[in-house]
Amino acid sequence: xxxxxxxxxxxxxxxxxxxxxxxxxxxxxxxxxxxxxxxxxxxxxxxxxxxxxxxxxxxxxxxxxxxxxxxxxxxxxxxxxxxxxxxxxxxxxxxxxxxxxxxxxxxxxxxxxxxxxxxxxxxx
Numbered sequence: 001x002x003x004x005x006x007x008x009x010x011x012x013x014x015x016x017x018x019x020x021x022x023x024x025x026x027x028x029x030x031x032x033x034x035x036x037x038x039x040x041x042x043x044x045x046x047x048x049x050x051x052x053x054x055x056x057x058x059x060x061x062x063x064x065x066x067x068x069x070x071x072x073x074x075x076x077x078x079x080x081x082x083x084x085x086x087x088x089x090x091x092x093x094x095x096x097x098x099x100x101x102x103x104x105x106x107x108x109x110x111x112x113x114x115x116x117x118x119x120x121x122x123x124x
C-alpha cells in the first residue's frame with residue numbers, strides 16, 4: 001500500500017472536493033435561500049465550497065482547510081438536514097443526506113490525520 005499512498009490520497013482529495021465544486025458553482029451563479037443576510041451567507045458558502053475544494057484538490061493547506069470543511073459540513077448537516085424535526089415524508093431522505101455528510105466529514109478528518117500525500121502543494 002505504501003507505493004500507492006500518495007496516489008490514493010490524491011484520489012480521496014479529488015473525490016471529497018468534487019461534491020463541493022458541484023454544489024458551490026451553482027451557488028456562485030445564483031444563490032437564493034431564505035436567509036437573513038443572503039449576500040454575506042452566499043459569499044461565505046461560495047468561499048468555503050469552491051475555494052476550499054480547490055485547496056483540497058491541490059493539497060494546499062490541506063490540514064486546516066480539511067478542519068474547516070469538516071466543521072462546515074457538520075454544521076450544514078444540522079442546519080439543512082435536521083430530519084428529526086421533519087414530517088415522515090421528508091425525514092428519510094434528509095436522514096440519508098445528514099449521515100452522508102457526517103461520513104464526508106470523517107473523510108476530512110482522515111485528511112487532517114494523514115495530510116495530503118506527496119502529490120500536493122503542501123509537500124513542495
